[in-house]
Amino acid sequence: MSQLEFSRHRRLRTSASLRSLVRENFLRLEDLIYPLFILEGENKREEVRSMPGVFRVSMDNLKTEMDEIVSLGIKSVLLFGIPDEKDACGTEAYHDHGIVQVATRYIKEHYPEMIVVADTCLCEYTDHGHCGLIENGDVDNDSSLELLVKTAVSQAEAGADIIAPSNMMDGFVAAIRAGLDEAGFENIPVMSYAVKYASAFYGPFRDAADSTPQFGDRKTYQMDPANRLEAMREAESDVKEGADFLIVKPGMPYLDIVRDVKNNYNLPVVIYNVSGEYSMVKAAAQNDWIDEKAVVMEMLTGMKRAGADLIITYHAKDAARWLKKQ
Template structure:
């Protein structure tokens, strides 16, 4: 096809034409809305680096979930911030822990929304790492035992799906085994399979109060230059029993999302993380970009790369934008 026989502009000349041949369509069904839950009542604390996001007590969380459900968003992802932390992350798997309590209250009030729980230990350990510490090292195998206990406790509380994010080797298998042996074989696992040691998590660490107290997470989260390794990580999680695979962050790793979609026959989730969200918000506030257009362009790119599920702090705004359209 050569000019002048083929003129691509013919099909761009009106919004109706553009809509008719649009290749990628973002839907509210693609979205998961992350939330941060804290102990207490009547707590709604703004997260300064994430405009429009809050640490909320369960009473406010339940109301927020009602609003999210009303927008047509099918799922929320819960992160818990306990009132105390220790070296053994005991708050992560406590029967009356913050996530366990929040899940039960949400499912009682809004039973028809999918509640996904983040299964990690960094919010619950006094040192801020995602596993148990031996000396100055994160000890893998004791960590997966705690992660399995935590994932099971979330399922017992009523979680519809658990999402292990600690990047410990064998964590998916340990959680799958614990779920299956205790009557929760029907609870799916969304694995943070390719989770990179990224600088884009900065605002989240304020929100979740989970910054490591020493060192960093480069020994267990992935090295950003690596793509083949991500495929190996994903393959391992699938073998261990993952039902959904995830790439995190999203925008700097669109190539990894596309490879995962091409290589594996499972739903692919992508996490549009806090730093990606906050950069757009900051630039929009300064008047450097159109915030709504940047939001939609960024999230549509994640969808175009192959993501079936997009976890994003923009979820309520995107839902409202789509309704207005």
Template sequence: MMFPDYRPRRLRRTEALRGLVRETRLHPGHLVYPLFVAPGKGLKAPIDAMPGCHRWSVDTVVDEAKEVADLGVPAVILFGLPEKKDPQGSEAWAKNGVVQKAIRAIKKAVPGLVVITDVCLCEYTSHGHCGVLAKDRVDNDATLELLAKIALSHAQAGADMVAPSDMMDGRVGAIRSRLDDEGFDDVPIMSYAVKYASAFYGPFREAADCAPQFGDRRSYQMDPANAVEALREASLDMEEGADILMVKPAMPYLDIIRLLRQEFTLPVAAYHVSGEYAMIKAAAARGWIDETRVMLESLLSIRRAGADIILTYFAKDAARALA
């Protein structure tokens, strides 16, 4: 039997050869670790739907941030659980809110760690929606000023980057203008530019206590059926001043990550969300899959699709495995 001159298996024979021709690299430096910060002291409360993840108080989150940095993961993103909620979500921009306190504490203890903050109202509003309400409808334009106030409060506390996740029209421009006017023109915006109304967010809503009290978020988050719309959303955010464009979720939307990578020169981030994490954890707990291999293969697929940055609850585990 005659073979062609080129045999692909020649370069797969050993790990050294495979590594030499590997097209896509995954490194801890590509990862961002999400952290949930809650009121109290000495808190490390397990999140049932997300094994291995916890809610932290400000004092304990500092030690967790140190561990993240020691593993070579360069950044964290903070989500806050307030002491009290109201229809406006006013705790979100409080000077001494849990996120603002956590920013100051982490930047003092681990100054080299990049601290990103989620900018949204859903964790803080009594109704659980990402904006203020006009009767039973989320009022887009009335929400913009509040989002800008949140972002400014985070920048004033020392955040290195803000990440609006609300999906209100015009929010990147409103935040950019407010930050610039207040002298924070050097604080970048990582926009949740393409955020789908996904069923993969369930465990996060338990972790952050932010499920809507009525209705759902399909009137402001994107329809999972749409791809071309993703380009419109990303284009608008870029024009308004976004520095990084994010796709959320990640693996069900690898085609969208690739689409943004091909169309834009800005860095592209992808959020490997709670549902993706929880499914791997659940299958591994039953012995159905090899958790470490599936984790790394999943993250590698997101990189291969074109993501420069991956936000993932696996960041610490992946960093250890990659070491």
């Protein structure tokens, strides 16, 4: 066999220590952002039916939730609010007493080192479930921008560290950036949902956020899953308009898009490992079809390999526990 010439790739895999030495990508606690669903009312801690292990909590139960998050070493949370009352304009999204604003103030007072990312959208707050104002049966882009700016400014006033607009209106980054600057929040970064697809993987989230559209769908403003070049146009617009982070959503089916965004834009890239991805893993694990820890850690590491700097994930608590044991 000495006359054969071939590479000995296995030399670098002969032991766990050697494999660790040459490992190219690592998942860190600092990479994880945990989504939180905050309910109005009292004494509420409701497990989301389609998302085992994920809870919607009222303000009086937020301390218990935050204590656990801090104890696990998670550094960032993404806040979603579920109001008691909704209307056509999503008024509760931008009131100073809105549930996200109240939760933000509480977290920043009691856990000042925690990074609070505020989801900036209207869908959880409108009675029709869409992400903007409805005119003539469709979501009106430009009038919706005004309310999104009001929402972003109110969230910044409450103490949010990062504004994360998820509405996919044209010009939403430019409008929010201008509104924040005018209000004196020029140092608050915008984490744009730059590339957000009209995905079937969002189903369980709509159970959690009570945000299912009451008519039609969101395909006129969220992207067609078949499109790749369009994602680059969307990301480029947001970069020019002043985005500080770029989110790709969903995660696993769009790793090629994550890599494209990473290769083309010199900004932190965030991947949203969405509810449907989470729920499928949980369901398989509960049926003993997969090794949950191995699958989750492989999945999240794969997102890092694809180019994600940060990962928004409902697996964050479990991943944090596993990382701390390594």
